[in-house]
Amino acid sequence: xxxxxxxxxxxxxxxxxxxxxxxxxxxxxxxxxxxxxxxxxxxxxxxxxxxxxxxxxxxxxxxxxxxxxxxxxxxxxxxxxxxxxxxxxxxxxxxxxxxxxxxxxxxxxxxxxxx
Amino acid sequence: xxxxxxxxxxxxxxxxxxxxxxxxxxxxxxxxxxxxxxxxxxxxxxxxxxxxxxxxxxxxxxxxxxxxxxxxxxxxxxxxxxxxxxxxxxxxxxxxxxxxxxxxxxxxxxxx
Numbered sequence: 040x041x042x043x044x045x046x047x048x049x050x051x052x053x054x055x056x057x058x059x060x061x062x063x064x065x066x067x068x069x070x071x072x073x074x075x076x077x078x079x080x081x082x083x084x085x086x087x088x089x090x091x092x093x094x095x096x097x098x099x100x101x102x103x104x105x106x107x108x109x110x111x112x113x114x115x116x117x118x119x120x121x122x123x124x125x126x127x128x129x130x131x132x133x134x135x136x137x138x139x140x141x142x143x144x145x146x147x148x149x150x151x152x153x154x
Numbered sequence: 155x156x157x158x159x160x161x162x163x164x165x166x167x168x169x170x171x172x173x174x175x176x177x178x179x180x181x182x183x184x185x186x187x188x189x190x191x192x193x194x195x196x197x198x199x200x201x202x203x204x205x206x207x208x209x210x211x212x213x214x215x216x217x218x219x220x221x222x223x224x225x226x227x228x229x230x231x232x233x234x235x236x237x238x239x240x241x242x243x244x245x246x247x248x249x250x251x252x253x254x255x256x257x258x259x260x261x262x263x264x265x266x
Contacts, residue, residue: 043196074256079258080258081157081158081242081255081256081257081258081259082197082242082244082256082259083256084253084254084255087253095251095253097251097253098253130196130197132196137252140185140202140204142199142202143199143254144196145189145196145197145198146196147194147195147196148196
């Protein structure tokens, strides 16, 4: 069974440009999460989808970030316009059931560098 | 918001040595988790702890959920080269919206 996949693996863009990150969760997983790790810091929660609905988007930094999950399958995270502080590794994770006992399976991450 | 203080930040040890790392917080959690991230990969769950005082092992790994619910530790016995990576602790509680709160990670390097 395929794991969580993310595309691209790396992205280097200039400040002010737009970037769209994609996440394909494990098939059948209704829960999809986005996280971000700025270099050397903690992994921070961004948001949680249940199917196509945003269950919790309290971690989204600001309105330059837009996440979608059309049809409840793959998800995209768009940053527009990108700023220097948006650089980091963006992880996606998916799970079957939410809650404290669910195992979230992480993708390999997208490393975003904003110059 | 909730924060986890993970220590040490990095370790460089000899193969065969035991490793100990911990995670503390001023907040109470109902679940503690330990993850490992290999280079180029995403974090993978190693151990999950659900009860205060719980001690759980997974092969050479042992983790404990602190009695105060504010801390946890992870021990690795007889380290081997493939233990290299970044280890993250994470806490979770319903009162914080069930979001996982992660530490900044402990980088482990092993000399063979």
